Amino acid sequence: MEVENCRKGTKVLLDNVPYNIEDAEFMKPGKGRAIYRFRFRNLIDGTSLERTYHSGDKLQEANITTREGQFLYRESDHLVFMNSDTFDQYLINETQLGNKQYFLKEGMIITTLFLGDRPLDITLPIFIEATVTKSDIATRTDTVTAQMKQATLETGLEIDVPVFIKEGDTIKVDTRTGTYVERVVTKK
Amino acid sequence: MTDDERRRLAQLLPNLKRRAKILDITRRFFNEQDFLELETPIRSPAIAPEKEIIPFDSEGWTLTTSPELYMKRLLAAGYQRIYQISHCFRKGERGKLHNPEFTMLEWYRTGVVYDAMMTDTEGLVVAIAREFGKGELIKYRGNAIDLATPWPRFTISDLYRQLAGWDPVENPDVRRFDMDMVTKIIPALDPHRPTIMLDYPVKMASLARVKPGKPRVAERAEIFIGGLELANAYSELTNAKEQSERFRAEIETIKHEQSRDAPFPHSFIESLDYLPKCAGIALGMDRLVMLFCNATSIDEVVPFTVDTA
Numbered sequence: 150m151e152v153e154n155c156r157k158g159t160k161v162l163l164d165n166v167p168y169n170i171e172d173a174e175f176m177k178p179g180k181g182r183a184i185y186r187f188r189f190r191n192l193i194d195g196t197s198l199e200r201t202y203h204s205g206d207k208l209q210e211a212n213i214t215t216r217e218g219q220f221l222y223r224e225s226d227h228l229v230f231m232n233s234d235t236f237d238q239y240l241i242n243e244t245q246l247g248n249k250q251y252f253l254k255e256g257m258i259i260t261t262l263f264l265g266d267r268p269l270d271i272t273l274p275i276f277i278e279a280t281v282t283k284s285d286i287a288t289r290t291d292t293v294t295a296q297m298k299q300a301t302l303e304t305g306l307e308i309d310v311p312v313f314i315k316e317g318d319t320i321k322v323d324t325r326t327g328t329y330v331e332r333v334v335t336k337k
Numbered sequence: 338m339t340d341d342e343r344r345r346l347a348q349l350l351p352n353l354k355r356r357a358k359i360l361d362i363t364r365r366f367f368n369e370q371d372f373l374e375l376e377t378p379i380r381s382p383a384i385a386p387e388k389e390i391i392p393f394d395s396e397g398w399t400l401t402t403s404p405e406l407y408m409k410r411l412l413a414a415g416y417q418r419i420y421q422i423s424h425c426f427r428k429g430e431r432g433k434l435h436n437p438e439f440t441m442l443e444w445y446r447t448g449v450v451y452d453a454m455m456t457d458t459e460g461l462v463v464a465i466a467r468e469f470g471k472g473e474l475i476k477y478r479g480n481a482i483d484l485a486t487p488w489p490r491f492t493i494s495d496l497y498r499q500l501a502g503w504d505p506v507e508n509p510d511v512r513r514f515d516m517d518m519v520t521k522i523i524p525a526l527d528p529h530r531p532t533i534m535l536d537y538p539v540k541m542a543s544l545a546r547v548k549p550g551k552p553r554v555a556e557r558a559e560i561f562i563g564g565l566e567l568a569n570a571y572s573e574l575t576n577a578k579e580q581s582e583r584f585r586a587e588i589e590t591i592k593h594e595q596s597r598d599a600p601f602p603h604s605f606i607e608s609l610d611y612l613p614k615c616a617g618i619a620l621g622m623d624r625l626v627m628l629f630c631n632a633t634s635i636d637e638v639v640p641f642t643v644d645t646a
Contacts, residue, residue: 175431176432177389177430177434177435178519178523179566179569180390181389183429184519201516203515
């Protein structure tokens with residue numbers, strides 16, 4: 150597509166990597182040729198970069214869509230999801246998801262970013278609730294972190310929790326930082 | 338009407354009041370000096386062919402991109418001091434400093450060269466600043482700007498050699514010129530003073546005359562304040578043959594590079610034989626208002642842009 154038609158929010162491919170245009174600046178020196186300065190956000194690793202173009206230059210448009218999907222289960226080094234509308238299954242590689250895989254609970258509904266038919270990434274809810282499956286017995290020797298101890302959640306996440314948390318407790322976790330927020334009191 | 342729209346328009350009120358005041362001061366500034374305010378057609382059969390200025394088509398005619406040709410036809414008929422505040426249209430120009438429809442202030446004097454236009458601009462901007470009780474010191478986007486005249490003048494040659502490391506007069510690379518202007522020259526200008534850039538490579542002369550004794554530069558000046566490109570002045574080219582040749586070459590380039598047909602402005606060229614020595618300037622009124630409203634976008638100084646129309 151022509152740079153003239155690129156806007157904030159347009160998704161493009163730079164060297165086959167999908168980017169979102171976060172900021173578009175149109176500049177035109179008097180009587181001169183239009184110049185476009187874009188700030189791009191890499192849709193895979195989140196890094197940003199800036200590039201400048203002349204009118205008439207072309208960029209490759211990326212067919213980026215988002216779809217709702219449900220996390221089903223793990224299968225070797227893949228995670229299996231199901232499109233909530235079509236019930237089609239799709240796989241995302243562990244390495245592609247990075248740490249995000251440790252916040253996924255079976256049955257969880259998440260938004261997936263697709264480049265064409267290829268799932269690229271998922272957007273997690275800011276908070277999730279998960280059950281503690283394993284936790285150390287608090288040791289009182291380390292005075293600095295004496296009030297915290299390590300635990301493992303059903304999602305596979307290893308996390309520091311307060312000493313009063315026991316195996317079987319449900320806790321709330323901030324997915325942006327991977328940290329403990331509070332214990333969830335389950336009503337019986 | 339949505340709440341957002343109501344809120345947006347209500348927030349613009351102080352700036353729009355200021356805009357009306359600036360228009361009023363501008364008209365007074367010129368009327369007191371015996372300038373005649375004119376209105377010329379917004380829709381016309383032929384405009385100045387310029388490769389980088391794309392007009393909107395209007396049933397085979399075009400919406401004006403500048404009133405320049407009509408203003409000069411009036412000068413050729415004997416008018417001496419004239420000005421116009423008009424809406425102009427340029428396709429595809431949209432950004433913080435651009436809207437495809439914008440307001441242009443143009444004025445012309447006979448018997449003078451482009452220096453007179455710079456002096457007029459200094460006078461007009463200072464008159465507006467004084468009226469707002471700011472003396473000659475204004476603040477724009479966090480910078481104090483001292484408007485005391487005369488404003489610093491630099492030749493394009495000197496600026497590019499100093500800030501971009503090359504001389505466009507010796508080596509007129511238009512593409513590189515435009516890129517360096519926005520990435521190297523404008524960002525490096527003194528934020529506390531207006532800047533006037535003078536004497537453009539003859540290749541970018543457009544409708545300006547070649548500087549007497551300096552065949553490689555044209556008497557064209559651009560005025561910048563606070564990073565805003567405010568106005569473009571010419572010692573007008575009055576030679577019909579030379580102007581015809583430039584237009585024909587430009588029409589050819591437009592056809593070749595953009596597959597666009599630009600009509601030849603015959604009536605204007607025919608009037609040039611009668612055009613006396615004169616100078617003119619086009620000033621972006623929206624940007625002048627932005628300067629005095631401390632606005633970062635044209636959207637803050639007009640009620641409706643192409644995106645909110």
